[in-house]
Amino acid sequence: MNRTRILPCFPPLQQTGRGREFNQYSLDDHKEVVYHYLFHGLSHRALDKDILGLDPAYSRGFQSMNILHFLGLVDVHKHFFEGFPLEDALAILKPYTAEEAYLLIYSYLLDKAQMYREDQQPDYGVAELDARYWINQFLKDVDDRQQIESRLSFVPASSQEFRYGSSKYYVSSTSLKEVLKCRYDFYCQICHTRIYRPKWVRTLPIKEQWKHLNADVHHIQPLSKGGIDLMENMLCLCPNCHRRFHTEEHILERRQGHLFVFNQISGKHSPLTIKHSLIL
Ligand SMILES: [Zn+2]
Numbered sequence: 269m270n271r272t273r274i275l276p277c278f279p280p281l282q283q284t285g286r287g288r289e290f291n292q293y294s295l296d297d298h299k300e301v302v303y304h305y306l307f308h309g310l311s312h313r314a315l316d317k318d319i320l321g322l323d324p325a326y327s328r329g330f331q332s333m334n335i336l337h338f339l340g341l342v343d344v345h346k347h348f349f350e351g352f353p354l355e356d357a358l359a360i361l362k363p364y365t366a367e368e369a370y371l372l373i374y375s376y377l378l379d380k381a382q383m384y385r386e387d388q389q390p391d392y393g394v395a396e397l398d399a400r401y402w403i404n405q406f407l408k409d410v411d412d413r414q415q416i417e418s419r420l421s422f423v424p425a426s427s428q429e430f431r432y433g434s435s436k437y438y439v440s441s442t443s444l445k446e447v448l449k450c451r452y453d454f455y456c457q458i459c460h461t462r463i464y465r466p467k468w469v470r471t472l473p474i475k476e477q478w479k480h481l482n483a484d485v486h487h488i489q490p491l492s493k494g495g496i497d498l499m500e501n502m503l504c505l506c507p508n509c510h511r512r513f514h515t516e517e518h519i520l521e522r523r524q525g526h527l528f529v530f531n532q533i534s535g536k537h538s539p540l541t542i543k544h545s546l547i548l
Pocket residue numbers: 456457458459460461505506507508509510
């Protein structure tokens with residue numbers, strides 16, 4: 269007899285919060301908190317202690333609770349996947365992945381299983397999805413370009429910790445890079461080209477357009493040479509201009525207080541578009 273296995277439906281996500289705690293912890297922390305909550309039903313306190321390494325008497329489970337709530341994972345999801353093979357959990361989540369939060373949770377589990385999305389492009393992994401999710405939630409209630417730009421400029425170049433209203437936010441490294449790309453609307457700071465993914469359409473709202481754009485982030489002073497991992501040390505570039513820095517065809521030069529890119533082959537200086545403060 270042929271039997272079809274019926275898999276349960278995943279309860280709807282109920283997202284709350286502005287993501288302060290979410291952004292304070294790394295991608296691996298997010299992934300492990302989600303995994304252990306869904307598969308082992310660990311309590312918020314146990315997650316704080318065992319996964320985030322916090323003193324539960326002090327943190328009282330609030331850190332992992334806020335991370336989970338920001339993703340929409342609440343009591344009904346606790347140990348929802350207990351006893352399920354990871355593949356079944358993925359099959360259960362898959363139909364919902366058109367929505368960003370589900371796709372992110374799905375991608376954490378794929379990453380956990382060391383598998384990749386079929387539609388995943390090599391330069392667009394779970395770290396970017398995770399950072400983009402935070403940015404989109406952070407910009408959730410703003411719509412026009414000006415409001416978006418002003419909100420993004422609240423993420424200061426000089427610190428990974430910033431205030432917006434009465435809340436304090438922390439920006440993790442991938443978020444910083446993604447915020448920088450958004451601030452330049454994915455245009456290269458030197459040649460003003462940008463890289464498109466299929467489905468990009470000019471008429472899409474700006475935040476939708478970002479999902480179909482790509483850019484590189486370059487550290488002016490390499491991290492390997494003591495450069496800092498802050499926006500002040502980053503440029504938003506196209507892959508061509510980026511490579512030219514690494515081959516030293518391009519070098520940065522300051523002339524009369526302005527910053528230029530000097531092309532050592534052509535001998536030409538080009539100005540840069542600069543919307544954030546830089547340290548050189
Ligand atoms: Zn370029």
